[in-house]
Amino acid sequence: MTNEYLLEICANSVKSSIEAQKGGAYRVELCAGIPEGGTTPSYGDIVLARELLKIKLNVIIRPRGGDFLYNDLEHKIMLKDIENAGRLGVDGVVFGCLTAEGDIDMKRNKELIEAAGDMSITFHRAFDMCRDPFDALEKIIELGFDRILTSGQQPKAVEGINLLKELVKKAGDRIIIMPGSGVNAENVAQLALETGAKEFHLSAREPIESGMLYRNPNLKMGGTAVVINEFEEQVTSAEKIRETIKALDN
Numbered sequence: 001m002t003n004e005y006l007l008e009i010c011a012n013s014v015k016s017s018i019e020a021q022k023g024g025a026y027r028v029e030l031c032a033g034i035p036e037g038g039t040t041p042s043y044g045d046i047v048l049a050r051e052l053l054k055i056k057l058n059v060i061i062r063p064r065g066g067d068f069l070y071n072d073l074e075h076k077i078m079l080k081d082i083e084n085a086g087r088l089g090v091d092g093v094v095f096g097c098l099t100a101e102g103d104i105d106m107k108r109n110k111e112l113i114e115a116a117g118d119m120s121i122t123f124h125r126a127f128d129m130c131r132d133p134f135d136a137l138e139k140i141i142e143l144g145f146d147r148i149l150t151s152g153q154q155p156k157a158v159e160g161i162n163l164l165k166e167l168v169k170k171a172g173d174r175i176i177i178m179p180g181s182g183v184n185a186e187n188v189a190q191l192a193l194e195t196g197a198k199e200f201h202l203s204a205r206e207p208i209e210s211g212m213l214y215r216n217p218n219l220k221m222g223g224t225a226v227v228i229n230e231f232e233e234q235v236t237s238a239e240k241i242r243e244t245i246k247a248l249d250n
Helices: 014-023 043-052 072-087 106-116 125-129 133-143 157-171 188-195 238-249
Strands: 006-011 027-030 056-060 092-095 120-123 147-150 176-179 199-202 205-209 232-236
Touching: 006 014, 006 238, 014 027, 014 043, 014 232, 014 238, 027 043, 043 056, 043 072, 056 120, 072 092, 072 106, 092 106, 106 120, 106 133, 125 133, 125 147, 133 147, 133 157, 147 157, 157 176, 157 188, 176 188, 188 199, 188 238, 199 238, 232 238
Parallel strands: 006 027, 006 199, 027 056, 056 092, 092 120, 120 147, 147 176, 176 199
Antiparallel strands: 205 232
């Protein structure tokens, strides 16, 4: 990959993590619960990913889906998950806590940062739910985060280009602004040129058909509210990553 740009892959499994490495990604963000926006992966996932990856490995620290207003019990869970991630040798952790008013929760985030020690720290897309993105930017910088993952407070990063460009400019060399959500080989060059960002976050996944021959048509294990194909696995594609790298190189 060009030295100018770095790709982080949102990997939903160890299998996807391996594909990310094959494709030339710089870093993996390992997540479970992708339909919920990403939750903390299992102990086994983290252990095996660390054993098999030579590239950087970050782990999301998010105890549940939904909002980013955490109670005391959830906060304690996050502290334990960060402790576990550090013990297992991951390179970084990814988290973000907000107040009920949509501001950065300085106290909770500070405690999580202290728990992370020397690990890299990324503030995730909780940023996109903040009331004031520029106030949030300054508070996240004050806390000492290394980067912010954001779609520019829009569903897709290409729709948030105007805000992303402003954030990159205001951030300067104080923090990395990393666009994510809907990033792919077709739009990554546009995002790079128009925002000035140097790191990008994408999943590069493709569907893999289940090997199940018998499929019970009468129920879904996730209930009717979970809109996923339970006989299809979404796996990161090394080839899609190579195509994205090529688009940036060009």
